[in-house]
Amino acid sequence: MRRKYSIKFKVQVAKHYLSRIEGADLTAKRFKIDHGTVRKWAEVYKAHGHEGFETSYHRFSAASKEAVVLDMWENHLSSRQVAAKYKIAPPTASKWERLYNSGGIDALRGNRKERPPMIKTIKITPKLPSTQSPSFNSEQEELEYLRAENAYLKKLQALIQQENELMQKKKQKS
Template sequence: MAKYTSEEKLQAALRYLKGNESSVEIAESIGTDHTAILKWTKLYEHHGVEAFIKRYTNYTAQFKLDVLNYMIEHGTSSRETAAIFNIPTPSTLGSWKKQFETKGFDALQSKKKGRPSMKKETNKQIKQGPIEGSTEALQARIKQLEMENEYLKKLNALVQAKETSPKKIK
């Protein structure tokens, strides 16, 4: 399917609204599907000339939920709802609906795209020991002193064993 300028879309919608030609005739003359003519006409009816101005859109999760609620409450089709809210493609509403039904409201949140930035090492949290005077700190201190005591006992035993062993001189 070929891309059409906003002026071509506007002219096609106006030709259809005049009522002299059907959507099929207009579609054949410009080389598109008749559903595109109907979509462009709905967009023009709801938003006027501004409907054909291209813009980048990033919808909030609340907006997505409001659109889905509107579609359910008023019983509008996805094509008509997309025209009312000036959403470029009706299939977007289908994907929002599927995400919401399977994963809930959190699935409607916008996700960050692209590769994540590298984190600096200053962001890493330093493992903190227990607070001074707490029971965990006191237990850790007792454990440390017990290990020191065991070490000194073993060292003392080795020194005594060395002294009592017969000295070999050659």
Template sequence: MSKHSAQFKRAVVEDYLSGKYGGSGAVAHRHGVDHGTVRIWVAAWRAHGEAALQKKYSRYDGQFKLKVLQFMHTKALSCPETAAIFDIRNPSVISVWKRRYDSGGMQALEPRPRGRSVEQPKSSAPPVSSKSDEARTKEELLKELNYLRMENAYLKKLDALIRSESPTAQRKKRK
């Protein structure tokens, strides 16, 4: 995400194109940005005009990503040059696409679902057996007994903690 406004970018590009401040290095120094950024903005401006400097939120499908990579390969272009031609605001994303394609093929270029995956919470309780107590093994019964003892101890400690904090909270309110 770019932290510079379209108006700022336009001013930088106009200063570069006017030539009165020198090359990209001098214009970059004047505005406090990297000279490579100036070159990227100018290339985007030349290829797409005013729209290239506006914010853009895009999601690209796998076919588009493959087309970009093939074009970059056949024309022997750099990532910033290719990004300017296809109006991709972040040139480094093209190198990410290339790495993914090289390691996983076309399938790696397909968009992945966003956000966290939905997982069912894992219960800490032992699975309830459908067998009767007589049919269960000694090991299964001991495992359940141990679990129930731990659960009981935890609940007793929690109850004691709540009871010990309760009078303290009441004394603090009175003051």
């Protein structure tokens, strides 16, 4: 569960840790927070001071994301350090690095996750033949009718099986 902490509290934690009286683990115990959070807040405070904790929403272009990743590599910065420097979340910095490694700047262009379109499932219930069988003028007509009915049922079964396999794959991905 994430808790929202005040800027005053974050500054207090960062200053305490940066005073080097206690390390990250002891500071975390003292303030009852995670030691990773202590380090993250300290990096933000070192980079931006008090203003670093004020929320700002900024969209980064692909070129800006690339610059962040290249700065990370050139200056041997951790994701936590680069996140503090550019006021982004450490997982975001790591994600951009991973994307850039896999596909260059083009991979950084699509920053919005789009939901895949919902697959509309249609329940197909075959119409069972009525108790009255159709009348045929010849055996040939009856044979053609039965072949068509058989082909229809086979196709229907194949479609149902295909839909079930698609649903299974979808469940495995989730």
